[in-house]
Amino acid sequence: MSNVLALVEMSHRGEIAGSTRGLLAAAAKLGTPVAVVATATALTDDDVARLGGLGAAQIYAAVTAAAGAVLVIPALEALSEAVRALQPSAVVLANSVDGREVAARLAVRTGGGLLADAVDVRADAGKVVALHSVFGGAYTVESAVDVGLPIITLRSGAIDDHAPAATPEVSAVSLTVEQGNAAVIDGFNDEAAILARPELRGAATVVSGGRGLGSAQNFVLVEQLADALGAAVGASRAAVDAGFIGHTAQVGQTGASVSPHLYIALGISGAIQHRAGMQTAKTIVAINKDGDAPIFDVADFGIVGDVFTVVPKLIDALNARTS
Amino acid sequence: MKIVVLVKQVPDTAEERKLDLTTGLLDRDAGDSVVDEINERALEVALRVKDANKSTEVVVMTMGPDGATQALRKALSMGADSGVHILDDSLAGADTKRTAAALAAGLKVTGFDIVLAGNESTDGRGGVVPAMVAEHLALPLLGSLVSAEITEGAVRGVRQGEGGTLNVHAALPAIVTVTESSAEARFPNFKGILTAKRKPVTTLSVADLGSADLGSAELGGAGLTGFGPGADARVGSTVIVSTTERTARAAGRKIVDDGTAATELAEFLVANRLV
Known part of the structure; x- marks a missing residue:
């Protein structure tokens, strides 16, 4: 060969x-x-x-x-x-x-x-x-x-x-390398904390949050569900633009394209820009209070409801199962 | 200082984007074409240099069909001084390598101290053309910068790496690409829109690019006879074997939360071995 x-x-x-x-x-x-x-x-x-x-x-x-x-x-x-x-x-x-x-x-x-x-x-x-x-x-x-x-x-x-x-x-x-046309590295700044969470690209499960989370403080809910599932944390562009979380978490046409086994979209409407980054996931779950949100068109399991009510209960149910 | 910003016209990511299933090429009639947003950020980096030093010349360059002029006009309305449009029927469907060879040849014609581009386009997402251009021109590439500081003779910046960032620098001339985290682009103002129409746009055909740098051997392999009329129909050393449309995802179960939805979801996840 x-x-x-x-x-x-x-x-x-x-x-x-x-x-x-x-x-x-x-x-x-x-x-x-x-x-x-x-x-x-x-x-x-x-x-x-x-x-x-x-x-x-x-x-x-x-x-x-x-x-x-x-x-x-x-x-x-x-x-x-x-x-x-x-x-x-x-x-x-x-x-x-x-x-x-x-x-x-x-x-x-x-x-x-x-x-x-x-x-x-x-x-x-x-x-x-x-x-x-x-x-x-x-x-x-x-x-x-x-x-x-x-x-x-x-x-x-x-x-x-x-x-x-x-x-x-x-x-x-x-090897002797001619460095004439190379850019010079002056220093490395390693990411402060290597998180225990899996990396977004390549993660088996991704939990993402959108504008529906409302604030950076509330975005913790996304992280809590992610941790309960051993999942990576993602976000829609709207959530990133609103400053709920850093740009590296963005899933979509600009940002990461992911194909996990399970993708859970919380408070994400599902604009075409976002769907382009996650619609190849094997199973998609969406929770959104707007029943007409386009995310439901691609979701295998959709809940029309309030993420702040449903997600804590879901975390409890998952934790009860593992304990 | 002369800054050339590379721009690309892409299908609007806010709409459904389509490929032609027979040719595998982009269906340009399927939706609106816009300047790729990442290019506007690259232009913003250039315009900030110009804001600080009015003697800076900012040129925007694109390769694309007739309609790509609109992308140049948008960039001119934001504040670039002039445009260069590489336009030639023989370049239709060019792959990344051929595109880079044409851009590199165009840059030699135009001249520059620094070239700015986006780190990857929203359509192809290859992120390889600027590095190819750098290789053609034997120049350093500072790729994927989240911030860039351009001074007379040098560029320094912070590069987004895999496990953190790197501080990097290079002497000019150099090629730089910026990421989504770099400067937010400005909107064209009224004066910009009015003056954009009068700013010069030069069109370069393959013949104008000079044959010395566009020999067939350099540009996509032995199968090619080169640019211009009579060129081999294969437009690069890569070929598209097939293009298939994915069947649309069907909506599954949708329930309205009555207090039990979380339990049902947990059961669904367990039943499907997802937890």
């Missing part, structure tokens, strides 16, 4: 990114998964074991002092070198802030074709086909690359699979 490269992102603290499992699973569908990583210091045995556990048959580990000092270019150079050395049939990257910049530059550099924001991949008669969920899931589009190396960015949380564990062979290379 041909090599398929997966760019593994590592934080400046040396943590392997959460996207890695899905990337290696996608790579395994298309060929032999090879993890490519650029770091300032050599990978630890734990890193190697972890990547093997996620399915990497081989690790192409580039060590460069530029990693963590400049944006994106170290990973780009590592991937370019790996493409030269390993002649892959495809490259997969996370559709993350870094991943897509690397993918874009690699496509220009290698003459490859870029298939962006894929939700799945498959091999079809030797050709790599990417699936895209377009306009908030209203359309499914399949794309391929007719000339050149297929380079694919994968939407966060889109792939549930896990590649079979492997014992990776490690190729360590040292």
Whole structure:
């Protein structure tokens, strides 16, 4: 089988990114998964074991002092070198802030074709086909690359699979990176508290609140239900614009697109802008006091009622069940 | 200082957006086309530089069909000085790579100290074109900034990363993209709307972009003969294999709360193994 490269992102603290499992699973569908990583210091045995556990048959580990000092270019150079050395049939990257910049530059550099924001991949008669969920899931589009190396960015949380564990062979290379056209990193500001809640993108359950919550104080209700369900917290644009919660929680056409098993919309009317970010959820529950709210058109279970009455009772019922 | 802001005309996210199921391309007649909101934020960053220093020149550039001029006029009414419209039938349906190559060529014609763009469009959501442009021009990209400070010769900003933010900087010339968290865009005022009509908009065809930078090899692979009449029908190195419309979601059970709805919902969640 041909090599398929997966760019593994590592934080400046040396943590392997959460996207890695899905990337290696996608790579395994298309060929032999090879993890490519650029770091300032050599990978630890734990890193190697972890990547093997996620399915990497081989690790192409580039060590460069530029990693963590400049944006994106170290990973780009590592991937370019790996493409030269390993002649892959495809490259997969996370559709993350870094991943897509690397993918874009690699496509220009290698003459490859870029298939962006894929939700799945498959091999079809030797050709790599990417699936895209377009306009908030209203359309499914399949794309391929007719000339050149297929380079694919994968939407966060889109792939549930896990590649079979492997014992990776490690190729360590040292890389000199020309930093001339790179942006310089002056410092990292880690998010103050890493919340116990799951990340919005990729969460199995999402509880979102809208304008109907009325205030930032009342928005706590959304968080309480989320915690009772072990869910991520989301919000409609109206709630974000009103300052109930930060922009990173926004679900919709602008903001995150989510496809959880369960999506609960509290006090959200369901404007088309919002539906575009959540209508591919497997089950949708909506609670809204306006019985004509468009959210009910897509809800599997809808309650016309007051969130401040229904949600506390629901939390009690859920807690009673678990205790 | 000369700032070029890249803008894209997209279908209005407040309406139903449609793809043509045979070509897989956007159905432009299905709804209204507007300037993508994220581009207005990028323009706002540029206009604030101009507010502080009147000698700043702000140019807005787009690639798109005839009607995309409206997007440029909107940007001009907000305060940009002039527009550049890359317009050529051979570019219809261009993929991200070809779009980036054309924009990069356009930027070389126009000249700039800094290029500002949105981090991702609301239609394609690829978020890759600015990085491709940066690679074509061998320039640094400060992508996904939540705030940007542009001074003579340099740009610094805060980049939204995966687990936090990063402080970053680059010397000019550079490419910058901004996120939804960056400056809220201004509304055009009456004077802006009146003067927008008189501001210059230059149209660049593929021929105007210069063949040196738009060779077929660079632009989408061996299957292409290049731009202009007679170009291969395949417009990039990527192809659309199929386009299918998702069946609309049907509404399920809807109950009016009579005091027992929470219990019924809990039962529904349990029965469907959702908790």
